[in-house]
Amino acid sequence: MSIKFLAEDDRPREKFLSKGKNSLSDSELLAIIMGSGNKDETAIELARKILASVNNNWHQLSLLSLKDLMKFKGVGEVKAISIITALEIGRRRANQEIPEKPIISNSNDAYLILKNHLSDLRTEEFWAIFLNQSNKVIHLTQLTQGGINQSMVDVRVLFRTALEHFSTGIIIAHNHPSGNLKPSREDIDITQKIKEAGKLLSIQLLDHLVITQNSYASFSDEGLL
Structure with a gap:
């Protein structure tokens, strides 16, 4: 049969x-x-x-x-x-041992994870780190690759990825190839947009890093969140 x-x-x-x-x-x-x-x-x-x-x-x-x-x-x-x-x-x-997930407790922890992906690029890219309730990294991905001046972010894709990985926290980051650490008006606007969208899904935006070749700026450290 x-x-x-x-x-x-x-x-x-x-x-x-x-x-x-x-x-x-x-x-x-x-x-x-x-x-x-x-x-x-x-x-x-x-x-x-x-x-x-x-x-x-x-x-x-x-x-x-x-x-x-x-x-x-x-x-x-x-x-x-x-x-x-x-x-x-x-x-x-x-x-095989289960690899230990890194824990992010401050902006520098996030920077150390992201700098090798973003510090030496000539065009802007937008990345996100997804974390669980213990602030352990559960996923890291590039979401967009933009022009030399800005990287367009699809908020729907960001939160779809967060939901797929059962994430409760997000750290976003993008690079400034110019070397200028000061967030642009667009950077501030998209950060607020993501923060407000996260509230509806109970997914907290923990930080937004602007990364240059040798340094970084943190929205959380600067009180911009």
């Missing part, structure tokens, strides 16, 4: 899309990796059989060779390689 004839809740890909990855059983995860079963078994049934042979233990499954896996009806070389590759990715992930 093909997977397409199963109830929707028993189709692992559809279940993944509707209920999320955590809803999937081990056999459903393995079925997605394999993609198909054999003429007598669905991918889920075949996955159950394979897992049962190793007492439903992923570590034991990772010890099986290509030949071991290919003993199961419907598991050819391609499926066996897919299974071993997925398990190897899991092993490597487990061996």
